[in-house]
Amino acid sequence: MKKIYFVLLLATIFVACNEDFNQTDSNLGTSNNINLSTDKKMLEEVAVLLSNLNLDLEDYKEIHQSISQSLEYGLDECYYFREILNFNQNNKIINTTNSSLKQKLTNSLSLSRNNILDKLTNSNIQIYWPYSEDWDQKTIPVITFADDNKNIHTAFKSIILPEGTIKTDTLFVDEEYAKRNPVIVINLNTLPYEEIPDFSNNKFINKDNVLFSSKKAINKINTNLYEIEKVGDPIYSIKIGKFMASKQYDDWANGGSEFVIHIGAVDQFKINTVDDLRNVNPNISRVRITRSRKDISKKRWTDVNAVMVSDSQPNDIDLAFMLVEEDQGSGRFWEANLGLELAGKKYRIDAKLPFKSGDDMIYQVKYRRNFIFSTLNYNTKNNTFVEHTAGNCYWTLEVNKGQIINY
Incomplete structure (x- = not known):
């Protein structure tokens, strides 16, 4: 028996x-893929770049859906840039059929200096969306980045002018603002991507x-x-x-x-x-x-x-x-x-x-x-x-x- x-x-x-x-x-x-001093210098650059991408409501819905999937797997409200840019190539968390966000991001990054596309693809830099469950699916989030300040951070708000050009306003946000308004934070996930289980399998x-x-x-x-x-x-x-x-x-x-x-x-x-x-x-x-x-x-x-x-x-x-x-x-x-x-x-x-x-x-x-x-x-x-x-x-x-x- x-x-x-x-x-x-x-x-x-x-x-x-x-x-x-x-x-x-x-x-x-410490993971070899986490270089705190180097990656933190990129956070503001990525936040500015993202705010100038002319993202529409559908792009933010894609981000929000990916955030929700991360939560379902026991992670925080995050979306790794490497998962956006690799898209369906051995991703551990997010697997979808198409992504306008990836296309816009890739097109913009390919024109940037300092080989930022390769750096982002191999980094632990991510989109973090605190209090994402409260989003009304209508309001466009402002974009900020994590710096050495603990409470108040510089944020960028994109405004599309009548002629189609994008104007970016600067404001300051804290956690109380993020509780009442959608805020996307570009930050560094201290959990190395290599330490995440292969959720997709x-x-x-x-x-x-x-x-x-x-x-x-x-x-x-x-x-x-x-x-x-x-x-x-x-x-x-x-x-x-x-x-x-x-x-x-x-x-x-x-x-x-x-x-x-x-x-x-x-x-x-x-x-x-x-x-x-x-x-x-x-x-x-x-x-x-x-x-x-x-x-x-x-x-x-x-x-x-x-x-x-x-x-x-x-x-x-x-x-x-x-x-x-x-x-x-x-x-x-x-x-x-x-x-x-x-x-x-x-x-x-x-x-x-x-x-x-x-x-x-x-x-x-x-x-x-x-x-x-x-x-x-x-x-x-x-x-x-x-x-x-x-x-x-x-x-x-x-x-x-x-x-x-x-x-």
Whole structure:
């Protein structure tokens, strides 16, 4: 008989685990495609160029539709220029049949100096549209760019004169203006394009085994069971159920906030003898949760439903939990000692949870297994899991009980 693990909640996605963190992860450093000093110099140039393109309402609808698709995949309100310019050539996010925006942009860039077309195609410069869900589909956005100012930015408003020529007015915008009026920001996405999963091919976990949380990721799971003959032993999984943030961690022109939850645990390993300890290597599960500025300001919860520990064993004493708001930088590790118990004796296993030097460290804790499986984590009065909090972030750490079945 073959055995499979069946968790009773079907709308749940399993997070891929990195099996070996004994060595430094070379992928955690700054991407070669992000040159902050060089790319930032281009932001104003691209904003001016875009404002002079004579974009019409249909072009902005294309941008808005692409922004909405990025949100559906668990990204921020963004549209990478490389996806506009490459258009249907191995794009990871946006795939459409035609684009007048690309044609206008390509024609203009081909006439510009400094080989800006090639630079944009290979950069992480993007169109960012804060509060895009509030757009009335009629008002033409103003265009600004992210600079060293945190609150007020120079913006360009295109006005088509009766004779057909374009006049560009200059104004100053802040976040309050962007909440009431459509504003497009040319900025630099600190998430390297190479670290995005291939969403276009139905992938939601990137090359570093990080799950990008979204409704699309949750809906991907389909469990089909056949010829169920016998129910066996119980199995317990631990997941991040839901998440909410009420604090903006970045300046408004630089986007929303990208949170990553890491959990280190001894997973799917039954320890019967001391010799078994030599083969124990903790799994590190990671899920990335993006919240737009409006999500944060409205204190919206999002369902994550990401299984972080798929088979929690009674031998486990605790697990390591780390929450960061993601930025870039060189690779770092939090070295956490996990406890295991065998024949009345306690042992420690090293787990290395990766983060980056530029990340905002929000919370590091070791949750006891007994705590997770107790009424301190589950409210028996209303049958809900307790909401945990740190750094103006909130989450539930939920337990699912299933059974091993034979088929």
